[in-house]
Amino acid sequence: MAGSVWVVVEQWQGQINDISFEALALGRELADALQVPLEAILPGPQCSTLAGQLGCADTVLCADHAALAEPIPEVHAAALADLARQRQPRVVLVPATNNVWGVSTLLGAILGAPAVNFAIDLKASDGALEARCVLYGGKLETRVRLTKEPAIIGLWPGARPADQGRSERQPAVEQVPVSVPSDVRLRLKRYIEPEAGEVDLTREDILVAVGRGIQSKDNLELAEELAQALGGEVCGSRPVVDQGWLPLSRQVGKSGLTVKPKLYLALGISGAPEHVEGMKNSALIVAVNTDPQAPIFNLAHYGVVADALELMPALAEAVRARKG
């Protein structure tokens, strides 16, 4: 329906991603405020089998097309653009995940529509749409007004609790035809399973997480000693893995693991949104960083403004003394 709020639902290996439910929760609030329907766009073959989970939406539009089976950005963007031209939504919420990275930008380019990234909130203000977006590694936020429609919103994880977007209600389901480009120059050859780590970090109660602040690979030894004293394991943020200091199997965050330990000790980690996504639900977060403005302190339960390299040996020693 023209003027409706759209949420593009992302499925991964036959399951709907949590971020899609988060987007539905936010979309529901916005649609109610604007007094327009909330429509969930579900792309992919046999997508109607998943539609029943999307009761938060008034209607599920199933774009059941074989070409949408794989995450090819230009195909998904073209299909969404075709559908948007047919039905004229007011706003399109697109989850900002690696799987569909670039789709919201391409959709905006195809439609000549404004597209913003890294949004964590969206509301109607005096009849206009206003988004709040995270920039500069979580250090700043910007509020923007979208003055053209449709507005394309790349939604960052955590905008709303996923459970708020789940509903037992059965939505109306409509099959919608979409056209996709015929000359696609990108194809998926194979999926690659995660590298098996020597331990399953998602099952660990205590994680000692290191970031760029540990400065060099040699200093990992301090983190390993601390983890050993605590009875935990070492993991890290993206820069540490990119530097080759830790293997990919120990990366926590957007591309890596999502963990919920009883203790997450964040050492020299700034708290960029990509990392926070993977550890925000830890029961106890203690953060150590030299930068008092580091975004990790907005999330942590306890914080220390200090050099992790100085604190690690002292903490390992104190833990050992305590344990006898």
Added chain:
Amino acid sequence: MHFLVLMRMVPDVIEELEIAPDGKSLDREALRLIASESDDHALEEALLLKERHGGRVTVVAPEAPEVDDLLYAAAAKGADRLVRLRGVNPGLGVPALAGSCVAALQSSAGLLPADLILTGAQTIEDLDGLIAPLVAFRLGLPYIGVVTAVTEIAEGKASVIKEFQAGYRGEFEIALPAVLGVQSAEKPPRYVPVAKVRAAMKSAKIEDVEVPQPVAQSLDGIEVLSMAKPEVAGRAEMLEGSPEEVAGKICELLAERGLL
């Protein structure tokens, strides 16, 4: 093979970020700029591909404070051609920047054809779009982002590895020429000694390419209302003292929760 790398300078977030008096943007006068991290990885991947397949690497970067350092460092690492884009307004947003870059690429400067255009998957200030898909769209080329390796180039196609989630990755085949948004290179960006950068400053030449038609388009359809530190629900309770004192306090907290 010709590998073209688009690089940008971005604020160093280790430093304090000052808001401009208008309350809507960064005070760019007060900023220290560094190469965008994933752009640095894009350069590294291009250099690895040159070593593997032969050819040349061109680095193109919009004019910005300290951008000459970025370009000379790229030369010291092995880039063959250094191009500084002049006349790009950094305040106009990513779609306008992409338009400027594409106009320069298509100008008489002879930057195209390129077999692969590599740039970072994102920067920390990409509010209104990502440059890799925008450049691909404007050039009519295929695109893939969050790339972590280019494993093969043969018969007009490249095989690339892209990250998905939870450690899952995918191997894709993309027809050349193509645009890649690189998340991280196969190896960490190489270290280059200062002496080598100084030598490059003497031997390498930076070419200036004027953006042919200044792009007047602003943040089309997006009005920035404010920029500020995040609104936060809460903040950590801060522990203070010497490392030994703080260690003791953390031990207490862990003991209270049965974690010691």
